[in-house]
Amino acid sequence: MSIRWSRQKSKETESVSALEAWADTRNKTMNEALITLDNLGIGYNRQPILSDISLSIARASFTAILGANGSGKSTLLKTVLGLLPPVAGHITTVSTDVPLVFGYVPQAIQFDPIYMLTGFEVALMGVYGRVGPGRIVPSAERDFTRECLDAAGAEEFAHKRFAELSGGQKQRVLIARALVTRPDLLVLDEPTAGVDHETTHAVLDFISKINKEKGITILLVTHDFMMVRKHAGQVIWIYEGKVLLGPAKELLAAERMAEIFEIGVG
């Protein structure tokens, strides 16, 4: 399955697309810490699952969160997104005039099929952060949504009902929707769960591509060690209640992994 990132070359030479112009502004401020977790405790109902998490996520980095089921990966992600309050510590974001924008890509399976929304209508929700209550979505924002759908390889099925799309197609629509938000940080919660191997490769190749070419910061939750080794620069590995942070190549080296599994994190 091929992924189309840009529109046709002839169009590119005429003008820089809205998506590319926005991405260029991201590239100018690479390497600064976008988000810093300081002695963060995460959990539900004030009961911590993980404690004392201190780490930074650099702008334009590709960070993967690895860990077994129930280890706290999604809880960490939701705390970073502001969906759950921290149990302890705090999260600081890079100092800007406007708050950080998160492009959240949840698991496609969580959406109720009763909603009769097309892929385009789902992707269009990405602009709602910029369009005030009761306002009609401007045509420029609709064009930008189409551009993002095109970039994510989702334009050809965007007119179909979201509920009737395959798992991989839904993920592409959700990634397009996250791009439509013009995110500082693209946050993906197991985007390849329930998706076949070929589509998994295609989706992660696409995410990697927008990270490298557009400088969009990626925070990805996954189980897939192989994919992380291939794409991620940094890994947050949650293992037996401890949080390990390091470069992917170093942390996922065979000797280091054997050491972790054999003797534990401590």
Add this chain to the structure above:
Amino acid sequence: MDTLHQILSPDFLLRNSIYTSVLVGLACPLVGVFLVMRRLVFMGVALPQISSTGVAIALSLPLWLGFNKTGQGALNAHALAFSGSITFSLVAILLLAFMERRGRGQPEGRLGTAYVVASALSILLLAKNPYGEIGWLDMLKGEVITISNSDLILTAATLALVLVVLGVFHKELLFVSFDREMAITLRKNVVFWDVLLYLLIGLTVSIAVLSVGPLIAFGFLLIPALTAHYISRNMRQFMLLASLIGGVAAFIGFYIAYSWDLPVGPTDVVLLGLLYVAVWMVVRILPGGARLT
């Protein structure tokens, strides 16, 4: 055809009843769509019943407070009923929604208990209030025949307000219903939009219960939306078809009831039920027609 001409005539004696039926038929399914999408069908059953309990309590108030029962005017009784209906609807929907958000216990159990206790309480209250009993039983049966001009204006104004707010903020209400988490990440005030939606549902239910009774209000809230879901391809069709089915069923139901001397409300609901079954069968027979409801 004579009956149809008679019903459509501006001098028709029961014109307020048919206008009210059609208004309720058009408006209820629009909020019903949100109940169906949010999987709150049980709330659609319990809420009209709780609202009618509010009416029963309001109509019992003068008796409890020792006011002159026989001196009660129809307008005062209606104002009391409206206050009771709207207060109970809004308090119940906000409370049930809050408990659902907390995610503890069994929502179906809470709604079922609320429904059955509200039903029993209404009967107990009005068994001891001979002045309220007659009117309340008419309401329960869906006898949409004694609608005054002021009732009609109140119904039309309330439903118009609901429709305008639903139309203007449709984007936000749909967004927080479909993907609450993303709405939070985009810094939408999801609690505000939830409360607004519940207020609209509560307001519609209150006015529908007063106009056509709890059974019929429930019928119009849910059956048109469930029927429309089988045959719609997108959200716009879903909402418009649900409203259209409700409005047309209200009119045809009134026509049948008037022609055959039947109570209007139950006729409407049976008609909606038959339409639902017919659409379901057609969708099942047609290739690729099975829906996800």
